[in-house]
Amino acid sequence: MTDTKTGESNPAHHSVFTAWDVSPEMVLDAPHSASTKEVLAAYGVDAAKGLTDGDAAERLQKHGPNLLRHRRRASLIWILLGQFNSPIVFLLVAAAALALLLGERVEFVAIGAVLLLNGVIGFTTELRAVRSMEALRGLSTRSALVKRNGNVVALPAEELVPGDIAVLDAGDLVAADMRIISSANLAADESALTGESLPVGKGIDPVERDASLADRTSMLFKGCAITRGTGEAMVTGTGMNSELGRITRLVDEAEPERSPLERQLALLSRHLIWLTLSVTALVGAGGVASGQDVALMLKSAVALAVAAIPEGLPVVATLALARGMLRMAKYNALIEQLSSVETLGATTVILTDKTGTITENRMHVDRFVTSSGEIKFSRHNRQFLLDGRLFHPEASEDTHALIRTAVLCNNASLGDEHTASIGDPMEVALLELGKAAGMERVLLLEKMPEITEHAFDTTMRMMATVHVQNGKYLVAVKGAPEAVLERISSVQQGSCVRHFDKELREHWITACDALARQGLRLLAVAGKTVDQSNAAAYEDLTLYGVIGFQDPPRADIRAAVADARRAGITVIMVTGDHAATAQHISEAVGLSSPSDLTVEGRELGAISSLPEKDKASLREKRIFARVDPEQKLDLIELHQQAGEVVAMTGDGVNDAPALRKADIGIAMGLRGTQVAREAADLILRDDAFSTIIHAVREGRLIYTNIRRFTTYLLSCNLSEILVVGLAVFSGLPLPLLPLQILFLNLVTDVFPAFALGTVEADRDVLSRPPRPPIEPILARPQWIAIVTHGASIAAVTLTALGLALTVFDLQGSAVTTMCFHTLALAQLWHVFNMRNWRERFLTSMVTRNTYVWLAIALCIGILLVANLQPAIAAALQLVSLPSEVWLTAVILSFVPVVFREVSIAIIRFRRYRTVGKA
Numbered sequence: 001m002t003d004t005k006t007g008e009s010n011p012a013h014h015s016v017f018t019a020w021d022v023s024p025e026m027v028l029d030a031p032h033s034a035s036t037k038e039v040l041a042a043y044g045v046d047a048a049k050g051l052t053d054g055d056a057a058e059r060l061q062k063h064g065p066n067l068l069r070h071r072r073r074a075s076l077i078w079i080l081l082g083q084f085n086s087p088i089v090f091l092l093v094a095a096a097a098l099a100l101l102l103g104e105r106v107e108f109v110a111i112g113a114v115l116l117l118n119g120v121i122g123f124t125t126e127l128r129a130v131r132s133m134e135a136l137r138g139l140s141t142r143s144a145l146v147k148r149n150g151n152v153v154a155l156p157a158e159e160l161v162p163g164d165i166a167v168l169d170a171g172d173l174v175a176a177d178m179r180i181i182s183s184a185n186l187a188a189d190e191s192a193l194t195g196e197s198l199p200v201g202k203g204i205d206p207v208e209r210d211a212s213l214a215d216r217t218s219m220l221f222k223g224c225a226i227t228r229g230t231g232e233a234m235v236t237g238t239g240m241n242s243e244l245g246r247i248t249r250l251v252d253e254a255e256p257e258r259s260p261l262e263r264q265l266a267l268l269s270r271h272l273i274w275l276t277l278s279v280t281a282l283v284g285a286g287g288v289a290s291g292q293d294v295a296l297m298l299k300s301a302v303a304l305a306v307a308a309i310p311e312g313l314p315v316v317a318t319l320a321l322a323r324g325m326l327r328m329a330k331y332n333a334l335i336e337q338l339s340s341v342e343t344l345g346a347t348t349v350i351l352t353d354k355t356g357t358i359t360e361n362r363m364h365v366d367r368f369v370t371s372s373g374e375i376k377f378s379r380h381n382r383q384f385l386l387d388g389r390l391f392h393p394e395a396s397e398d399t400h401a402l403i404r405t406a407v408l409c410n411n412a413s414l415g416d417e418h419t420a421s422i423g424d425p426m427e428v429a430l431l432e433l434g435k436a437a438g439m440e441r442v443l444l445l446e447k448m449p450e451i452t453e454h455a456f457d458t459t460m461r462m463m464a465t466v467h468v469q470n471g472k473y474l475v476a477v478k479g480a481p482e483a484v485l486e487r488i489s490s491v492q493q494g495s496c497v498r499h500f501d502k503e504l505r506e507h508w509i510t511a512c513d514a515l516a517r518q519g520l521r522l523l524a525v526a527g528k529t530v531d532q533s534n535a536a537a538y539e540d541l542t543l544y545g546v547i548g549f550q551d552p553p554r555a556d557i558r559a560a561v562a563d564a565r566r567a568g569i570t571v572i573m574v575t576g577d578h579a580a581t582a583q584h585i586s587e588a589v590g591l592s593s594p595s596d597l598t599v600e601g602r603e604l605g606a607i608s609s610l611p612e613k614d615k616a617s618l619r620e621k622r623i624f625a626r627v628d629p630e631q632k633l634d635l636i637e638l639h640q641q642a643g644e645v646v647a648m649t650g651d652g653v654n655d656a657p658a659l660r661k662a663d664i665g666i667a668m669g670l671r672g673t674q675v676a677r678e679a680a681d682l683i684l685r686d687d688a689f690s691t692i693i694h695a696v697r698e699g700r701l702i703y704t705n706i707r708r709f710t711t712y713l714l715s716c717n718l719s720e721i722l723v724v725g726l727a728v729f730s731g732l733p734l735p736l737l738p739l740q741i742l743f744l745n746l747v748t749d750v751f752p753a754f755a756l757g758t759v760e761a762d763r764d765v766l767s768r769p770p771r772p773p774i775e776p777i778l779a780r781p782q783w784i785a786i787v788t789h790g791a792s793i794a795a796v797t798l799t800a801l802g803l804a805l806t807v808f809d810l811q812g813s814a815v816t817t818m819c820f821h822t823l824a825l826a827q828l829w830h831v832f833n834m835r836n837w838r839e840r841f842l843t844s845m846v847t848r849n850t851y852v853w854l855a856i857a858l859c860i861g862i863l864l865v866a867n868l869q870p871a872i873a874a875a876l877q878l879v880s881l882p883s884e885v886w887l888t889a890v891i892l893s894f895v896p897v898v899f900r901e902v903s904i905a906i907i908r909f910r911r912y913r914t915v916g917k918a
Contacts (some may be wrong), residue, residue: 320757345699519584640901660776718790
């Protein structure tokens with residue numbers, strides 16, 4: 001089929017047919033496959049007069065306005081209430097109610113403050129309005145020219161109805177889906193809808209019923225732009241019955257998957273709930289059975305509930321993710337949702353679009369063939385190479401004629417550093433070629449003024465311009481090679497002209513096939529000199545050569561694909577473009593090998609109904625071409641069902657549903673449509689695929705740190721549970737009060753935990769495979785560490801309790817004060833236990849982190865203020881202690897760190913002996 005006014009030729013490819021979504025009254029479900037006469041008859045309209053006002057009003061009443069549906073925004077109150085829909089929150093509410101029942105108003109207010117703080121943080125981070133629908137609606141036009149009652153009138157776009165005859169001109173945005181009924185040099189830019197990188201030539205001829213969206217050349221689609229020509233078309237689909245409406249529905253229905261981090265935190269919350277209930281019930285029952293006072297047991301239950309829940313975890317996780325968001329912004333990666341920061345680190349599969357993501361979405365001349373040979377063109381340094389040697393077009397008359405003719409037969413205008421180029425992308429590329437060869441169109445037209453243009457004809461697939469030259473007329477022609485070669489009678493060879501015989505024809509057909517196999521789009525260029533300006537433009541032409549174009553890969557894409565592979569991430573191309581083009585680009589960037597076969601959309605069928613063996617085979621494919629939006633969703637789900645964490649990149653309207661469905665949607669910030677950006681989780685400000693790799697590294701670092709500070713917080717909480725639980729079981733006084741535990745959890749624990757969230761990553765973080773998506777935040781090694789560290793901290797705190805009662809003979813608040821400070825300081829030094837055991841203490845990433853030391857200093861300051869400020873000390877029931885008690889508490893607090901260092905030394909010694917014996 002022919003795609004542009006230039007006659008560029010590519011084989012047609014088709015995809016699975018999607019039923020046309022129209023109202024029941026319509027006779028035709030595939031207007032693109034019916035003739036204009038059949039379409040007009042089916043919709044009951046006269047092409048010359050259009051609808052009457054009465055008919056239009058009737059149809060508007062039946063079908064509704066030509067508007068896209070938009071999702072109702074969730075109210076702010078429901079978003080806020082949603083923050084409290086959590087088992088952990090319910091447990092804290094129960095603890096607060098119990099505290100109020102016992103008359104502990106300070107504890108009640110404190111727990112309420114914790115709930116409010118977490119709710120506000122969650123509300124501000126989740127308050128992300130669903131804007132995709134509004135962006136899609138923005139693609140509609142405000143007005144359109146239509147025929148009503150035999151007259152052409154301008155109407156608001158929302159008033160268009162099926163059967164309206166629209167009058168179209170270059171520059172118009174198409175207001176609804178339409179069947180073309182007349183066309184003069186008509187073409188439309190459908191790249192945002194289909195992924196086709198070039199404007200598509202349009203005509204009245206019907207196409208096959210099962211033609212893919214990109215191949216329906218008899219149709220115009222809502223939201224696309226007319227790039228050239230004029231025409232008339234009959235409206236066949238409005239509002240949600242248009243292709244844009246279908247994508248709107250897909251975006252609306254494609255609910256985003258919960259991030260791996262959200263799933264893991266939810267699982268951890270459930271575990272903590274059962275842990276809290278079990279410990280509380282066990283301690284309460286044990287205390288009552290041993291004769292303890294019931295009121296004391298209820299008070300202990302409140303303390304245990306508060307101790308078991310890491311209230312600071314949501315705050316620290318939010319702050320760590322927010323910091324990761326800021327770091328990613330430095331790499332031009334903008335994160336829309338905090339949880340997406342960590343999801344990137346778990347990504348195992350990236351489904352990437354081609355146009356604008358892997359390629360530049362800009363056509364360039366790659367090479368051309370003349371009788372002198374195959375000449376490569378480097379657009380970066382504007383050099384021509386023939387057989388690897390520098391070549392100047394002026395050195396060969398056939399090459400000079402080729403470039404001169406391509407520049408003359410042109411309607412584009414070349415921009416500069418201040419203005420953008422205007423016109424068909426391939427014609428702009430020809431002007432760039434001419435400029436590099438010293439043949440600018442403005443200067444050529446001064447010597448050879450244009451007097452006539454034969455506009456591109458979709459049937460003949462050629463265009464021509466006629467110029468005055470030395471009293472005669474130069475006819476410049478370009479078009480699809482198969483069309484131009486039919487009109488050739490001679491070939492330019494150097495300064496000579498040779499008859500175009502059968503042998504030469506075969507030679508040029510072979511040359512065109514060779515270029516096409518390289519994924520290039522082709523134009524043949526020819527011309528002649530005649531005595532009269534009205535001579536037949538397309539007869540007895542002299543062939544100058546064939547030009548090959550490509551949308552070149554981005555400069556950094558090959559290295560980025562290699563980095564992704566090194567990181568254990570599978571990259572798969574999913575595009576709406578032609579199979580041959582996708583295959584060539586995929587091989588060029590190292591994404592696939594020549595043996596990898598491209599799967600076309602029409603071959604996919606219903607993926608969900610395929611047997612598991614075929615699904616597994618599809619997961620091994622690396623290139624998918626001519627894929628429509630529904631099939632992109634199916635491919636994402638195919639990999640998600642296999643347990644993969646899927647990222648999807650894209651920039652067009654057609655990518656929006658897939659961007660929303662993927663675990664992480666990545667949109668291009670420069671070339672991406674507003675619809676794609678609104679549907680995505682991550683926006684690349686520089687459109688560089690390599691930026692994704694930087695973001696993946698940051699995501700992996702954040703997950704490691706989340707695991708690190710979660711281990712830290714839970715080991716601190718476990719120590720509190722053990723301290724309270726064992727004291728109650730032993731019949732000892734309560735060593736910690738609920739408000740003291742809450743103070744530790746929210747103040748002294750939070751700052752060291754946040755500092756752990758800033759620890760730098762190992763150098764080989766991208767050389768390791770992605771973590772398994774089903775792997776919990778806390779695996780067996782982390783739980784062992786939590787139990788070990790929690791037990792050691794609890795042991796020194798209970799030792800402090802015993803010394804307070806026996807050696808120092810303390811009573812009441814003095815006992816809890818000593819236990820409180822012993823536990824607080826032990827938890828502070830515990831931050832150093834979070835280093836990797838393979839690292840030396842003084843050179844570890846944790847010890848060398850400035851924020852860790854600042855956090856410790858800040859927490860010590862807070863503890864001093866809590867003791868010295870009368871109001872805070874009274875609320876926490878802290879009293880002054882003798883110096884020997886303080887010294888004992890400080891010494892005891894260092895014991896857990898010393899214990900771990902001794903353990904590490906023993907482990908290293910045993911490993912050293914094992915290696916030595918081996």
